[in-house]
Amino acid sequence: MNAASFTIEREDHTIGNILRMQLHRDPNVHFAGYKLPHPLQYKIIVRIHTASQSSPTQAYTQAINDLDKELENLKQAFEANTFE
């Protein structure tokens, strides 16, 4: 089992939840979850388990790349919609 916990400082549910949901789309990811350990501590912990042909770091990086591309796409969709 490939497992890791990533502590992300200065982020909250905004990043935690999109990251978790994006990781769930990856079939190599057996488990992905995040928690906000304490409301006064500005950090989240993301835990990822993956299949052996992948790794948590790889899945994490892939999820961020995919989300970034999705948002780039969304931006273009808005621009195309407004100026048509």
Next chain:
Amino acid sequence: SSVCSVSPKSAARPKQNPCGGDPPHLRRPSGMERSAAGASYQRFPRVRIRELKDEYAKFELKDTDASMANALRRVMIAEVPTVAIDLVEIESNSSVLNDEFLAHRLGLIPLTSSAAMSMRFSRDCDACDGDGSCEYCSVEFHLAARATDSGQTLEVTSTKDLRSTDPKVCPVDQQREYQQALGNVDAYEPDAAGDHRGILIVKLRRGQELRLRAIARKGIGKDHAKWSPAATVTFMYEPDIRINQELMETLTLEEKQSWVESSPTKVFDIDPVTQQVTIVDPEAYTYDDEVIKKAEAMGKPGLVEINAKEDSFVFTVETTGAITAYELIMNAITVLRQKLDAVRLQDDDGDLGELGAHLIGG
């Protein structure tokens, strides 16, 4: 450094701490990579803008999930930057409101903030000490008002009395007045009849005076709500409503009527010609379950089936006027991308430092 950080930039870089180590044999860079690993699971959301005004937008967002819709909503409310008065030096105040009260009121006045995305946070600004002496991170305002000896109470307002040193950043009502003078008023935004007095800051009686210098800074709603460009941002799941017409036809017209009226919002109606129940406005449905309960109470369960489409959302966005609704949406996407960029693993984090070397080296 991260745009969303609220602490000094020295600590702004996110850290990733490995807690669960991978077994050594899996960490070897020469390991076999199956095709599935590293594949893209990107989505391609679709957008349809239904309505777009200066301070209001309504749009549909499809082919993505609630996490993305909610992230956009959260960023629009709390992380898209604007400019607001943050520091006030009172030179003279003989009004009935105390200095702090006035400073707070000044902070809440929305200022035109189209330039905010390209401004610096004063804590990140190295051209000044964050004291307002620099054009990159702050804008200075002046206010001087004195009620002369007439018996009239003087109203000190954002339109009339608050003077900016930078024409790009001024109270939103001044901007609106300026646009109206130029005749650039949107045809679809009829001149909100009447009130051009702006935002009332304080009233002065005879002999009272207010003189101050204020500094407006860039900030985000997370630090203080005065920096939030959003008045309201909401999204709802698009409902999928299916009427079982076969079962519906077993109802009398009166029963149909009473079922249609059981919905607190006008979702259904009866066709006057065919007497069939039709859906007039699915989005008026508030997921209140009243029509479902009514159908059950009438002994007709399954009369209607209503599901929330989990990948389709209807957004409404209203701004304070600090930026336009379109700017708010676009800036939210930009800010969210910057946040994602800030949480990327750095190259030197990739091998998990000393621990990684230990794991790989055995």
